[in-house]
Amino acid sequence: xxRPLPIAACLALAFTVHAPAAVAQxxxxxxxxxxxxxTYTCVGCHGIEGYKNAYPHYHVPKxxxxxxxxxxxxxxxxxxxxxxxxxxxxxxxxxxxxxxxxIAAFLSSxxx
Amino acid sequence: xxxxxxxxAAALGASxxxxxxxxxxxxxxxxxxxxxxxxxxGRIAEGEARANVKSAATGQTCLECHGAEGNAPLDPTYPKxxxxxxxxxxxxxxxxxxxxxxxxLMSNQAADLDDQQIADLAAYFASRxxxxxxxxxxxxxx
Numbered sequence: 001x002x003r004p005l006p007i008a009a010c011l012a013l014a015f016t017v018h019a020p021a022a023v024a025q026x027x028x029x030x031x032x033x034x035x036x037x038x039t040y041t042c043v044g045c046h047g048i049e050g051y052k053n054a055y056p057h058y059h060v061p062k063x064x065x066x067x068x069x070x071x072x073x074x075x076x077x078x079x080x081x082x083x084x085x086x087x088x089x090x091x092x093x094x095x096x097x098x099x100x101x102x103i104a105a106f107l108s109s110x111x112x
Numbered sequence: 113x114x115x116x117x118x119x120x121a122a123a124l125g126a127s128x129x130x131x132x133x134x135x136x137x138x139x140x141x142x143x144x145x146x147x148x149x150x151x152x153x154g155r156i157a158e159g160e161a162r163a164n165v166k167s168a169a170t171g172q173t174c175l176e177c178h179g180a181e182g183n184a185p186l187d188p189t190y191p192k193x194x195x196x197x198x199x200x201x202x203x204x205x206x207x208x209x210x211x212x213x214x215x216x217l218m219s220n221q222a223a224d225l226d227d228q229q230i231a232d233l234a235a236y237f238a239s240r241x242x243x244x245x246x247x248x249x250x251x252x253x254x
Contacts, residue, residue, distance in 0.1 A: 040251060047247035056147040059197035065244040069188040084212055112245055 028097050030068060030105025038103050041091070064110035071104035143227040144209065148199045151206075151231040159236025162229055169220035174233065177217065181240040195242020202234035 045051060045060045052059055063071065077083035079092035079100075095103070145151050163174040163182075179185050182194035193201060207213035208222035209230070225233070 043247045049246060049248050058148045058199035058203040061200045062196055062244040062246050064247055066191050067188045070191050073189055110245060110250055
């Protein structure tokens with residue numbers, strides 16, 4: 001009766017597979033061209049001049065030209081739920097580490 | 113004696129009502145508005161001075177991490193904040209202060225800021241030249 005070992009192994013595997021990255025995977029190289037395709041949705045809020053968040057009421061931030069590290073951290077924190085914003089948490093849920101790296105690569109390449 | 117006791121009770125009741133309605137005047141330096149719109153008017157010059165004041169909690173100023181005019185972050189994980197929207201900067205500081213948003217340095221940096229200081233800092237950094245931009249037109253062909 002060696003049941004505990006397989007159970008422990010299963011648990012370990014489950015945690016390994018499902019544990020989300022605590023911080024952005026800096027080792028993932030971003031593809032800015034793919035990031036360009038992934039960011040059409042972002043424009044609906046971040047691309048309308050003067051557009052404001054519903055509540056609390058403030059301008060949706062300027063994110064083009066921020067560093068890829070900052071952007072990847074922000075998206076990863078939204079995906080993990082450690083940074084709060086209803087819309088951004090939902091948006092980030094669907095992104096893989098590669099998607100986040102790609103989006104960060106594209107947005108960080110933007111200049112004035 | 114009886115009238116003064118009555119007056120005292122009335123004053124006490126009135127002050128309790130004020131507190132309950134959130135209208136009690138807070139001491140300077142202790143107001144903690146929850147939304148951007150509840151902040152006082154920001155002042156650029158006072159914000160610039162505040163951006164150079166070392167935080168008691170972290171021993172660092174805003175500019176020591178975010179760089180000159182908020183546009184030269186010392187670490188790539190720190191954002192550029194020069195030219196960011198005034199109300200967004202204020203919102204971020206309010207969120208760090210309340211604990212809604214967490215960062216090893218910023219949570220402590222914002223913890224002791226009062227509403228006027230947040231409004232001033234937001235006014236100053238928003239007034240600096242922007243190296244960041246919104247996404248208007250970034251997908252157009254030309």
